Amino acid sequence: MAASFVAGDWGTSHLRLFLCDDEGGVIDSLNGPGIAEIRRPFAEVFASLMLPFESAHGSLPAVLCGMVGSSIGWTQAPYVPCPVIPAGIIDACVSLRDGRVQVIPGLKCQNRLGVPDVIRGEETQVLGALTRNPELRHGLQLLCLPGTHTKWLVLRDGMVEEFLTAPTGELFGALRDHSVLVPNGLHHEDVIGGAFEAGLKRCVEHPQVPVLHLLFECRSRLLNGELTPQGAAAFMSGLLIATDVGGALHLFADCIAQRSVHVIGAPRLTRLYAPALALRSHAARELDGMAASLAGLTRVHQHLSQVESNAV
Numbered sequence: 003m004a005a006s007f008v009a010g011d012w013g014t015s016h017l018r019l020f021l022c023d024d025e026g027g028v029i030d031s032l033n034g035p036g037i038a039e040i041r042r043p044f045a046e047v048f049a050s051l052m053l054p055f056e057s058a059h060g061s062l063p064a065v066l067c068g069m070v071g072s073s074i075g076w077t078q079a080p081y082v083p084c085p086v087i088p089a090g091i092i093d094a095c096v097s098l099r100d101g102r103v104q105v106i107p108g109l110k111c112q113n114r115l116g117v118p119d120v121i122r123g124e125e126t127q128v129l130g131a132l133t134r135n136p137e138l139r140h141g142l143q144l145l146c147l148p149g150t151h152t153k154w155l156v157l158r159d160g161m162v163e164e165f166l167t168a169p170t171g172e173l174f175g176a177l178r179d180h181s182v183l184v185p186n187g188l189h190h191e192d193v194i195g196g197a198f199e200a201g202l203k204r205c206v207e208h209p210q211v212p213v214l215h216l217l218f219e220c221r222s223r224l225l226n227g228e229l230t231p232q233g234a235a236a237f238m239s240g241l242l243i244a245t246d247v248g249g250a251l252h253l254f255a256d257c258i259a260q261r262s263v264h265v266i267g268a269p270r271l272t273r274l275y276a277p278a279l280a281l282r283s284h285a286a287r288e289l290d291g292m293a294a295s296l297a298g299l300t301r302v303h304q305h306l307s308q309v310e311s312n313a314v
Contacts, residue, residue: 003029005059007307008052009299011292012070013123014038018292021055021062026300030055037069044076045099065299065306067106067126071096081110081120085163088129088298092305104306106299113166114253121165123295124153127266130297131289132160138264144257145264146250147291148271150175154250156257166253170246171271174239183220184238185231197233199277201240205248206281213245239274247278258284267291 003023010019017034034051048064056062071079079096086109094107108122124147131145132138138145139160147153150172155165179186204216217238224234251258262285265272269290276286 003027005029005055005062007303008055008062008064009296009303010064010066010070011068011123011126011295011299012037012066012075013068014074017051019051019055019064020296020299021059022296022300022303024304026296026303028296037072037075044070048076048099048103061102063101063303063307064103065095065106065303066103067295067299068123071105071107072122075105077105079105079107081108081122082125084109084111084165085158085161087161088125088132089301089305091125091129092302095302095306104302106302109162109165111162111164113164115166119165119167121153121155121167124155125162126298126302127291127294128155128157128162128298129301130294130299131264131266132157133297133301134294135264135289142257142259143264144250144254144259145266146247146275146286148265148267148275152246154254156254166250168246168250170242174242177217177238178235183217184224184234195233195236197229197236198240198274201237201242202244202278202281203240204237205241205244209248213241216241240278243274243278244281247275247282251279251282251284261285262287264289266294 005021006024007022008019009022013036015036017036019032020028021030022028040047070076077096077098080094082091082094091107095104097104106126108120109125110120113119127147138157143157145155152168152170153165156163178184220234220238223229229237261283263279265275265286266289272288279286
């Protein structure tokens with residue numbers, strides 16, 4: 003495969019770069035530091051990261067999404083207002099390095115609760131999901147993009163109409179690492195098994211009880227010997243994800259076709275949201291988030307290359 007471009011998802015905590023051919027086939031990949039770790043000019047850091055690719059293949063264009071385009075990133079790419087066709091983000095890309103680097107913008111909306119909301123990075127996943135799954139272009143579709151800040155997004159005939167953010171992962175991390183509810187030092191990989199499912203079921207069994215009134219059970223059940231330290235964290239994760247899912251299904255009840263939700267993200271996260279949806283009689287149609295991002299980045303590169311070719 004001949005190298006054509008570099009696709010990158012540059013978030014707050016990590017960077018993933020992919021050396022790709024024209025069709026987005028991955029030839030090679032590497033990891034790098036997240037935005038929050040950068041202490042030198044971004045242009046210098048990126049140039050050093052590109053050296054292994056460019057020393058072997060020459061100068062290469064790159065397309066980047068994520069927090070690289072935020073106020074703490076390399077450049078501030080705009081937020082495109084919704085409703086918008088996801089491909090509409092292409093025209094708002096910000097060019098760097100004499101046009102050799104394109105940074106994809108985010109999206110903004112007035113969410114269902116009447117307040118401003120933003121996404122950055124997930125818009126590329128949605129574009130990729132539409133590319134890989136043409137059925138998403140028809141009718142009303144509800145997408146869940148789990149993560150530190152989980153996004154619930156509404157597509158209407160392929161157009162992003164609105165979305166809403168729930169800081170589910172961030173809240174889990176804060177409570178896990180900075181509270182007495184569970185022993186600290188545990189990670190997402192520990193959130194598996196029966197204790198997680200018990201947390202899910204606890205919320206479903208008591209739908210009128212706010213999660214605030216259930217969270218201390220993580221500690222009391224641990225002290226009572228009902229949960230292990232890992233189980234307490236898993237139980238907490240179940241409570242939070244069940245609350246996230248239940249609230250979103252209620253808020254977006256008018257946007258769910260055939261009681262199914264498209265869940266796009268890291269497999270370890272989509273596997274947590276799938277049983278939470280199943281307990282509420284909704285199917286999860288899972289799509290790997292990195293595959294979706296790569297498809298979206300490829301779509302942007304192909305479009306911009308065609309525009310450049312037509313201009314010559």
